[in-house]
Amino acid sequence: MAPFTAEANVLGVVRNTVREYGLLQSGDTVLVAVSGGMDSVVLLDVLSRLTEFNLRLIVAHLNHCLRGEDSAGDERFVADLAAVYGVPVVSEAIDVRELCRRERLSLEDGARKARYAFYGRAASRYGASVVALGHHADDQAETVLMRLLRGSGTAGLAAMNPRRGESYIRPLLQLRRAEIAAYFSATGLRCRTDASNADVTFLRNRIRHEVIPYLSHLNPSVVGRLTTTARLLAADEEILCAVTEDAFQRLSKRDDLNRLVLDLGGLRREKVGLRYRVYRRAISLLKGDLTRVAACHIQQIDQLALAGKPNALFFLPGRLAVVREYDRLTFSVDVPDLHFPGELVVAGPGDFSLPGGGVLRVASVAPSVALAGDGGRQRAIVDLAAAPFPWCVRGVRPGDRFRPSGMSGSKKVKDYFIDEKVPVALRSAIPLIFSEGKLILICGYRLSNDALVGVHTHAAVAVEVCGQPAKSP
Ligand SMILES: Nc1ncnc2c1ncn2[C@@H]1O[C@H](COP(=O)(O)OP(=O)(O)OP(=O)(O)O)[C@@H](O)[C@H]1O
Incomplete structure (x- = not known):
């Protein structure tokens, strides 16, 4: 029997995980995501020792450009490491801070987004069938706790799986950090240290360095318990996804x-x-x-x-x-720009493109139709004698007032929007129609007393907005 060493332990657990979850096939091209930290350095070493799979390994590294010369140092370190194993390396540098500013993401989310996009590009460039990541059981436990604090449901708490979809595998997921560290020391590997991993202003680091050690006093197996929770929920999640997909197909359409x-x-x-x-x-x-x-x-x-x-x-x-x-x-x-810049002049019936999207349709109607009543909120009937062309169409401006139909007196448009609970984001996109300087219609909402049809109406038009991005009563 082979002696139980740190190396044999790690190789044994990884082989079990690979078998249990079918992570690798013989002859696979594997893109190994290497940050330069201990976990991914061990990942590369372990995969290189699974000779029975005859794998073709490619090392992939993303320079997030977050730590200046340190980041560049990581990139060089990973390139040298790949050379030691005699495998190709693919790396890119992305200004993650700029990406986060542009897409309004947290640094963590932005870095992750950039990384996964990079893995996708690198994998297709080298024809890799899978991307291997270095997450382990302690990462898993930390992720469960973080998501619990954020109020996640089953999907979030199921956290990570040794296999994510067709493309991502986590061969180290069933190993504790200490086991990986023991392998690292026993094999004499070297790695880069990211000083920010000790910074407890980051939630993950605080969970790692403060919360889990504290919980370990209550239950020394806390990491194991949390990973079990994640595994059970992942199994439930599979069932729930199937049920959801079924409902989604029944209830949705494009x-x-x-x-x-x-x-x-x-x-x-x-x-x-x-x-x-x-x-x-x-x-x-x-x-x-x-x-x-x-x-x-x-x-x-x-x-x-x-x-x-x-x-x-x-x-x-x-x-x-x-x-x-x-x-x-x-x-x-990508909803249309909900803003109505400038003014539009409507000289007579016709279709007019609105700057924020949609079309303003003004169509003549017979006096009998006009008298039959209004066309509902969305289609207003306007008396042309009371509100003659040309009309000016524009968005709301401070101080705009009108005389809402069916009410006595006038009202500020702003107060009308508040009373009608029109979302603030939507207000500036709603077309307001003016005739002779008077507001006669808030499109899709309310006509003014000044434009109402009556028994004396001889000429009228129906006004509606088609393809409007959104409306509210
Ligand atoms: N700069 C990098 N370049 C390539 N791979 C990386 C890089 N950073 C992290 N990885 C890969 O991702 C794994 C997990 O890293 P880390 O724990 O820092 O990320 P995370 O944000 O917690 O996880 P996730 O990527 O799932 O969000 C690493 O073991 C490594 O395989």
């Missing part, structure tokens, strides 16, 4: 503008947990991930879905709009 539309009638019959999952699925499909989408956003979407209000709008980080229109809930990204 409309002709490529927006995702959920059927509220069906959605309301589902349990709250499933509704939440369907919203998350819709968002990740549109945005690519769920970065910056918090539990409170999902709850707000659900309130929008269940509320009595037939029309309302809600914005999520990342220019994602969720619009409730009667029995539909529409998700769209």
